Amino acid sequence: xxxxxxxxxxxxxxxxxxxxxxxxxxxxxxxxxxxxxxxxxxxxxxxxxxxxxxxxxxxxxxxxxxxxxxxxxxxxxxxxxxxxxxxxxxxxxxxxxxxxxxxxxxxxxxxxxxxxxxxxxxxxxxxxxxxxxxxxxxxxxxxxxxxxxxxxxxxxxxxxxxxxxxxxxxxxxxxxxxxxxxxxxxxxxxxxxxxxxxxxxxxxxxxxxxxxxxxxxxxxxxxxxxxxxxxxxxxxxxxxxxxxxxxxxxxxxxxxxxxxxxxxxxxxxxxxxxxx
Amino acid sequence: xxxxxxxxxxxxxxxxxxxxxxxxxxxxxxxxxxxxxxxxxxxxxxxxxxxxxxxxxxxxxxxxxxxxxxxxxxxxxxxxxxxxxxxxxxxxxxxxxxxxxxxxxxxxxxxxxxxxxxxxxxxxxxxxxxxxxxxxxxxxxxxxxxxxxxxxxxxxxxxxxxxxxxxxxxxxxxxxxxxxxxxxxxxxxxxxxxxxxxxxxxxxxxxxxxxxxxxxxxxxxxxxxxxxxxx
Numbered sequence: 001x002x003x004x005x006x007x008x009x010x011x012x013x014x015x016x017x018x019x020x021x022x023x024x025x026x027x028x029x030x031x032x033x034x035x036x037x038x039x040x041x042x043x044x045x046x047x048x049x050x051x052x053x054x055x056x057x058x059x060x061x062x063x064x065x066x067x068x069x070x071x072x073x074x075x076x077x078x079x080x081x082x083x084x085x086x087x088x089x090x091x092x093x094x095x096x097x098x099x100x101x102x103x104x105x106x107x108x109x110x111x112x113x114x115x116x117x118x119x120x121x122x123x124x125x126x127x128x129x130x131x132x133x134x135x136x137x138x139x140x141x142x143x144x145x146x147x148x149x150x151x152x153x154x155x156x157x158x159x160x161x162x163x164x165x166x167x168x169x170x171x172x173x174x175x176x177x178x179x180x181x182x183x184x185x186x187x188x189x190x191x192x193x194x195x196x197x198x199x200x201x202x203x204x205x206x207x208x209x210x211x212x213x214x215x216x217x218x219x220x221x222x223x224x225x226x227x228x229x230x231x232x233x234x235x236x237x238x239x240x241x242x243x244x245x246x247x248x249x250x251x252x253x254x255x256x257x258x259x260x261x262x263x264x265x266x267x268x269x270x271x272x273x274x275x276x
Numbered sequence: 277x278x279x280x281x282x283x284x285x286x287x288x289x290x291x292x293x294x295x296x297x298x299x300x301x302x303x304x305x306x307x308x309x310x311x312x313x314x315x316x317x318x319x320x321x322x323x324x325x326x327x328x329x330x331x332x333x334x335x336x337x338x339x340x341x342x343x344x345x346x347x348x349x350x351x352x353x354x355x356x357x358x359x360x361x362x363x364x365x366x367x368x369x370x371x372x373x374x375x376x377x378x379x380x381x382x383x384x385x386x387x388x389x390x391x392x393x394x395x396x397x398x399x400x401x402x403x404x405x406x407x408x409x410x411x412x413x414x415x416x417x418x419x420x421x422x423x424x425x426x427x428x429x430x431x432x433x434x435x436x437x438x439x440x441x442x443x444x445x446x447x448x449x450x451x452x453x454x455x456x457x458x459x460x461x462x463x464x465x466x467x468x469x470x471x472x473x474x475x476x477x478x479x480x481x482x483x484x485x486x487x488x489x490x491x492x493x494x495x496x497x498x499x500x501x502x503x504x505x506x507x
Contacts, residue, residue: 035335115448116447120479123472222345222451252346253338257341
């Protein structure tokens, strides 16, 4: 046994300095207590109001609604990402007609509420019924579901076009010039050099857009699509039990938090080489 | 078509304009509440006190994670409607919707605004505070005279975005019966049976509001940057 460890064992440490009750500490304790109280109240409320009949009636419906929400978001995101490519191309193009058209598209869909766009498509396209019937599109656009997908796809296309453009333009010009100096054709430069770098920049905005779409998808319940929100509204209007909304909130929060952590995890994975 | 969009008994412009007034006043009423709340939450989140940080983060997690429509319904059906029907048994349903909308939008706005303020706080170097203390300013005055003017300048682009989002989110209150732009145009569309015209007009109004906001905010931006140019 060495002398040093012997000495430290025998020494008495001074007690930790007392933490004073500053204003911030009191406020922190109060606010945290408020959250704990709200959480406990919610749990007690849900336990007290536990109704097996309500649960067995509506739990499968909620799951169906959740599935509708997921389908709506995934389909719209995919269609939107396909649409966003020509729009982003138009935004970056030097052709004044293409760039102003793309700009107008993006400005319209980002400047107006999604709900108004959905109404415009769902109710507004009814004004063109004869023309749409002639085109054979009316059977689709009569349905709230297809109108919802159309509205959401067009909306997210505008946002995704901006994400794409921002990501591509964030890559320094030297990368293009380097590839050109090596004699790579444009599409190969895009695929092998620009896209992998732009993806890292675009990941977080894409993730945010996905979360915004999941949250935004709740508004299709207003045009009578029975997504998670739609099922919730139906359950509430039949049972007048407020816990229907609480359950929906828990489901939405869980999904969004889960996605947020997955996106964080992916970002850590793909930026490993950038951390020094 | 022009007659439908005219002023007077045959047209719907007067109804729609009252909707514009409701939308704009709702957004303007929400803004100061949301900004103040967001600033306080940003202060909590950058505090050295762990409990305060956790409390602030819980707030942001909840109100950024819930769909805006669900937040609105939770507050409307859970709090505002029972409370206001108890307080004012006769009438006042527009008032109830307005307050519920304002509270819900302020919660959503403040949770995003707190993140904007937080990143602005982080952009201000520690030396700015130290400089303030070195010339003998108190903590409050350092905040007010040195940090805040820079904070506003840094946070302004983010807050501009949030204001435009707020303006669009007000359309959701039409779902709880407030007579805003979208609700008035919905009624007009249903009665006159020309939905495309009226919903297109509603979109146009929102665009005009966004353009007006951009011009106004441009003015504020020039005002906050007035010292930058002379440096």
